[in-house]
Amino acid sequence: MARTPSRKKANEASKHAVSAVFMADNVDSMSKGLVDPSTIKYSEKLVSAIRDRPIYSVSHKNDMDGVSSSALLHKFYSVPTERVKFMEYSEASYNEVAEWLTGKDISNSVVVFTDVGINPGAFKLFQSTLLTLKQKGNMVVWLDHHPWEPEQVNFCAENVSYLVAGENRLMCGADLTYNVLCRKLDSDGKGERLTALAHLMDFNIRSKSTDPLTFRLAQAITYMLWAGKDAENQLRRMVPMVAELDFGNRFIVNNARKYLEEEKVNMEELLSSAKTFSVGEHSITIGFGKRLQSTSACEALMAKSGSDIAAFINYSEGRCSLRSKSGVDSSYIAKAMGGNGHPQAGGFSAPATEYMGFNEKGREKLVKRIVEVASA
Ligand SMILES: [Mn+2]
Numbered sequence: 001m002a003r004t005p006s007r008k009k010a011n012e013a014s015k016h017a018v019s020a021v022f023m024a025d026n027v028d029s030m031s032k033g034l035v036d037p038s039t040i041k042y043s044e045k046l047v048s049a050i051r052d053r054p055i056y057s058v059s060h061k062n063d064m065d066g067v068s069s070s071a072l073l074h075k076f077y078s079v080p081t082e083r084v085k086f087m088e089y090s091e092a093s094y095n096e097v098a099e100w101l102t103g104k105d106i107s108n109s110v111v112v113f114t115d116v117g118i119n120p121g122a123f124k125l126f127q128s129t130l131l132t133l134k135q136k137g138n139m140v141v142w143l144d145h146h147p148w149e150p151e152q153v154n155f156c157a158e159n160v161s162y163l164v165a166g167e168n169r170l171m172c173g174a175d176l177t178y179n180v181l182c183r184k185l186d187s188d189g190k191g192e193r194l195t196a197l198a199h200l201m202d203f204n205i206r207s208k209s210t211d212p213l214t215f216r217l218a219q220a221i222t223y224m225l226w227a228g229k230d231a232e233n234q235l236r237r238m239v240p241m242v243a244e245l246d247f248g249n250r251f252i253v254n255n256a257r258k259y260l261e262e263e264k265v266n267m268e269e270l271l272s273s274a275k276t277f278s279v280g281e282h283s284i285t286i287g288f289g290k291r292l293q294s295t296s297a298c299e300a301l302m303a304k305s306g307s308d309i310a311a312f313i314n315y316s317e318g319r320c321s322l323r324s325k326s327g328v329d330s331s332y333i334a335k336a337m338g339g340n341g342h343p344q345a346g347g348f349s350a351p352a353t354e355y356m357g358f359n360e361k362g363r364e365k366l367v368k369r370i371v372e373v374a375s376a
Pocket of ligand 1: 065066115145172173202
């Protein structure tokens with residue numbers, strides 16, 4: 001890599017989350033520091049260090065980016081689906097992953113984390129998990145594009161083999177997985193195509209040629225996430241289909257169809273609850289609903305009202321998703337509400353216990369808070 005490594009430490013970048021891309025390449029031992037994301041390239045050394053070892057994939061559960069990142073590892077590194085784990089940002093999920101990794105007595109293997117960061121509440125647990133993996137001669141590769149806390153970046157920069165962390169406006173999880181680990185192995189171009197689709201979805205970019213395909217997959221993923229305990233098995237089963245771009249597979253199509261059947265009813269409920277408020281130069285439409293794909297729900301709210309920001313409060317899951325039109329940054333709302341996100345797509349948790357089970361009073365309370373925060 002012909003670039004001069006920046007020697008800046010992560011905590012110089014920001015007092016809070018790292019809003020720039022931090023890279024630590026301990027395999028190449030060439031670079032550590034804040035980098036221009038466009039310089040992140042295929043790593044020949046990393047690929048040759050990992051390709052003959054057993055690989056475990058831990059990826060984000062909630063969307064196409066996480067599933068696609070695992071699918072790329074399945075396709076190019078023959079990671080069997082039993083070695084794929086999907087997780088979300090809850091402490092219970094971090095506990096489960098820590099147990100999955102340390103309970104297996106994995107040694108001389110590789111664990112690749114994609115499209116997830118570390119939940120601050122799980123950081124201590126994860127420090128010991130990563131140290132245990134290291135002691136047993138494992139390599140850890142971590143490829144993420146969400147904001148990270150400086151202490152987590154600094155710990156991982158020292159203790160994992162290869163790290164990309166921090167808000168990345170160029171590359172999503174699948175982009176990082178593809179660019180760093182897969183690009184030169186992609187003889188049929190399917191990996192590149194899958195990555196391009198995941199990129200469009202993750203950055204919420206509209207494209208006529210790709211939307212029907214990507215939305216079908218997104219709908220199937222959403223329907224699977226409603227399956228509770230079985231969700232992970234279903235996602236895992238889908239990984240080889242996603243790897244081969246087989247979005248027309250009956251399994252995917254059936255799940256997408258079930259989603260659409262429910263969507264009609266659920267969308268009516270969402271739109272009838274929607275209220276619009278002006279917040280500074282912008283307007284926000286807030287609606288309550290359940291079992292809807294977040295992006296579709298927010299788009300329906302914006303289409304109905306003409307607002308440039310939408311908040312979909314999923315009362316059955318205790319979460320709120322935010323989306324905004326291109327050029328409108330809604331991430332400050334997610335952050336102020338204790339969540340996280342990108343300029344056009346973010347969210348935060350809104351537990352039922354905090355909002356009186358989302359009865360009328362509880363709903364008013366949450367709407368009031370969002371409007372206050374959005375106006376600030
Ligand atoms: Mn992502």
